[in-house]
Amino acid sequence: MIQIENLHKSYVMGHNSLHVLKGLELGIEAGEFVSIMGSSGSGKSTLLNILGILDDYDQGTYYLGGKLIQGLNETKAALTRNEMIGFIFQSFNLISFKNAMENVALPLYYQKISRKKRNQIALEYLDRLGLKEWAHHLPSELSGGQKQRVAIARALISQPRIILADEPTGALDSTTSFEVMDILKEINDQGKTVIIVTHEHDIAAMTKKIIRLKDGVIEEVIKNGDLQLFKDRVRTE
Amino acid sequence: MFDIDRWNEIWNALAKNKVRSLLTAFGVFWGIFMLIVMAGSGKGLQNGVSEGIAKFAANSAFFWAEQTSEPYKGFKRGRNWHMDWEDLQYLKDKVPEIEYITPKNFTGRFGNGSNVIRGKKNGTFNVKGDYPDYVKIDPATVLKGRWINDLDIRDKRKVCVIGEKVFESLFEPKEDPLGQYLKISGVYYQVVGLIRAETQININGRTEESISLPFSTMLQTYNMGNQVHFLAITAKKGVPVSVVEDKVKEFIKKKHSIAPTDMQALNSVNIEKEFKQMSGLFLGIQILTWIVGIGTLMAGVIGVSNIMLVIIKERTKEIGVQRAIGATPRVIIGQIMLESVVLTTVAGYIGLSMGVGLLELVNRIIESAPTKSGDRAFFAHPEVSLTVAVSALVVLIIAGLFAGMIPASRAIQIKPIDALREE
Numbered sequence: 001m002i003q004i005e006n007l008h009k010s011y012v013m014g015h016n017s018l019h020v021l022k023g024l025e026l027g028i029e030a031g032e033f034v035s036i037m038g039s040s041g042s043g044k045s046t047l048l049n050i051l052g053i054l055d056d057y058d059q060g061t062y063y064l065g066g067k068l069i070q071g072l073n074e075t076k077a078a079l080t081r082n083e084m085i086g087f088i089f090q091s092f093n094l095i096s097f098k099n100a101m102e103n104v105a106l107p108l109y110y111q112k113i114s115r116k117k118r119n120q121i122a123l124e125y126l127d128r129l130g131l132k133e134w135a136h137h138l139p140s141e142l143s144g145g146q147k148q149r150v151a152i153a154r155a156l157i158s159q160p161r162i163i164l165a166d167e168p169t170g171a172l173d174s175t176t177s178f179e180v181m182d183i184l185k186e187i188n189d190q191g192k193t194v195i196i197v198t199h200e201h202d203i204a205a206m207t208k209k210i211i212r213l214k215d216g217v218i219e220e221v222i223k224n225g226d227l228q229l230f231k232d233r234v235r236t237e
Numbered sequence: 238m239f240d241i242d243r244w245n246e247i248w249n250a251l252a253k254n255k256v257r258s259l260l261t262a263f264g265v266f267w268g269i270f271m272l273i274v275m276a277g278s279g280k281g282l283q284n285g286v287s288e289g290i291a292k293f294a295a296n297s298a299f300f301w302a303e304q305t306s307e308p309y310k311g312f313k314r315g316r317n318w319h320m321d322w323e324d325l326q327y328l329k330d331k332v333p334e335i336e337y338i339t340p341k342n343f344t345g346r347f348g349n350g351s352n353v354i355r356g357k358k359n360g361t362f363n364v365k366g367d368y369p370d371y372v373k374i375d376p377a378t379v380l381k382g383r384w385i386n387d388l389d390i391r392d393k394r395k396v397c398v399i400g401e402k403v404f405e406s407l408f409e410p411k412e413d414p415l416g417q418y419l420k421i422s423g424v425y426y427q428v429v430g431l432i433r434a435e436t437q438i439n440i441n442g443r444t445e446e447s448i449s450l451p452f453s454t455m456l457q458t459y460n461m462g463n464q465v466h467f468l469a470i471t472a473k474k475g476v477p478v479s480v481v482e483d484k485v486k487e488f489i490k491k492k493h494s495i496a497p498t499d500m501q502a503l504n505s506v507n508i509e510k511e512f513k514q515m516s517g518l519f520l521g522i523q524i525l526t527w528i529v530g531i532g533t534l535m536a537g538v539i540g541v542s543n544i545m546l547v548i549i550k551e552r553t554k555e556i557g558v559q560r561a562i563g564a565t566p567r568v569i570i571g572q573i574m575l576e577s578v579v580l581t582t583v584a585g586y587i588g589l590s591m592g593v594g595l596l597e598l599v600n601r602i603i604e605s606a607p608t609k610s611g612d613r614a615f616f617a618h619p620e621v622s623l624t625v626a627v628s629a630l631v632v633l634i635i636a637g638l639f640a641g642m643i644p645a646s647r648a649i650q651i652k653p654i655d656a657l658r659e660e
Binding site: 110 | 241242245249253554555557558559560561562563564565566567568649652653654657
């Protein structure tokens with residue numbers, strides 16, 4: 001699903017150039033449930049931005065679903081994002097003056113689906129996430145967990161092949177965090193590739209594969225079989 | 238375009254900054270309001286003046302004698318001279334381009350007292366000696382009786398035609414003036430007509446305050462010999478008045494031994510030229526109106542642009558999210574442009590309506606005000622043509638697009654990644 005080879009990315013700030021990703025190699029198969037970890041400055045946000053086609057890279061190749069993602073213009077990037085990727089953000093990023101249903105329906109608006117139809121689909125998704133009776137509430141009337149569930153519904157509605165979640169539990173308490181992780185796991189069980197960026201070990205431990213970044217390269221990949229070991233290690237840390 | 242979400246967005250974006258939106262909208266409103274009111278007033282002035290002079294023969298010129306300014310053929314400079322009645326036939330023969338030629342004489346008002354008496358009533362009025370053809374140059378409506386005719390001239394009849402003010406001061410409102418007698422500077426004249434001027438052009442006093450005698454009668458009664466004070470001439474169709482004017486001057490100077498180079502001795506007014514100047518003036522007023530109006534409008538539009546920029550800044554994150562979940566730059570640009578156009582168009586449309594409303598109100602006041610003939614203000618039917626209204630609307634929409642352009646380009650410069658980055 002995702003094939004990255006020799007990925008380089010630098011940020012130029014004035015006269016200084018910050019080399020963030022240094023020849024990163026990464027392969028993620030369809031249907032995987034992956035977490036990307038790393039201390040701040042390890043390049044995980046940069047990697048996520050590149051994966052999400054929010055940012056371009058300097059060198060290397062990035063294939064998404066067999067398609068080379070390189071030097072896309074904004075329109076193409078937006079269309080590809082809309083079609084392939086569902087985003088979940090730490091701070092939910094719901095639009096404050098739209099109610100839950102309209103927020104969920106927004107990606108379909110960009111696909112020019114009629115209002116009636118997209119609201120109907122949005123209601124279905126909200127129903128799946130147990131939020132049907134909240135459909136006509138504004139984000140300000142929802143709790144954090146509810147907001148994130150609305151955001152998840154919004155990420156799912158365009159039926160993307162990948163869900164990219166940037167610290168999806170970062171703003172939630174542990175109970176709601178686990179609820180959200182359960183939902184993500186369910187989504188993964190239905191066959192979607194889910195990639196989350198997190199710095200919380202217990203959250204990462206709930207995924208099926210952990211990629212640890214350090215200084216712009218992959219330091220360690222912990223796979224299914226070794227997860228128990230990782231969990232134990234987390235406990236001792 | 239007609240998706241309710243889009244209008245929802247527009248409404249929310251503008252409603253979030255109510256005061257600012259209103260103030261900005263007021264800028265546009267004021268711009269278009271001023272444009273309409275000024276254009277309408279300019280038109281009103283033009284209409285007023287045109288109505289006042291429209292019926293006056295535009296192809297006419299007038300002549301009167303002044304002191305000579307150059308010595309010629311043994312005459313010293315500063316000589317007093319006058320045109321005479323024979324000049325009429327002379328000019329008709331020499332200048333075939335003349336259509337009508339009429340003389341006009343005036344009596345001075347004697348002292349400060351009244352010069353016209355009827356029974357116990359009296360008044361001071363202009364007394365003019367006129368020719369039958371004069372009404373073909375400066376048209377007048379005959380309210381009662383008739384205008385001076387050829388027989389009056391031939392027989393030097395002691396008759397007169399009076400204006401409305403004269404009637405009002407010397408007669409009872411319901412009285413019939415025809416057949417009555419007026420004593421003008423000691424001589425009795427029978428009233429044969431009551432007239433109302435159709436133009437606002439007055440020669441030696443307003444028509445409604447004037448009494449016209451047959452030209453020949455005036456010459457005889459007031460011992461004027463055969464002199465002519467004032468000459469009115471119209472050119473035949475297709476002949477520029479200035480051609481006739483030049484020829485008339487040339488022949489008159491020749492006949493009266495005036496130096497051909499003497500620019501002062503025979504004075505003249507060319508109405509055609511005056512009209513042209515007038516229309517130039519109105520063109521100037523129109524151009525000025527548009528310059529000032531568009532300037533004001535521009536200020537309003539810049540205000541709109543400004544508020545849109547502020548809105549963009551406040552919505553950076555929202556725009557970032559929209560782009561992350563698939564809004565193409567086109568969608569974003571369309572959204573912002575539409576917001577801008579809506580703001581300017583709504584504000585402008587209100588300004589347009591109120592401007593037109595104000596003009597209509599003024600028009601009604603003017604029309605309902607009791608107007609006596611001759612008291613008309615030089616202002617009538619202030620209006621904006623459909624063309625002006627439509628072009629103002631087009632200007633507005635274009636202005637709205639321009640106003641949206643900078644904010645829109647700013648909005649698509651926002652990278653979603655920057656917008657989403659946690660502070």
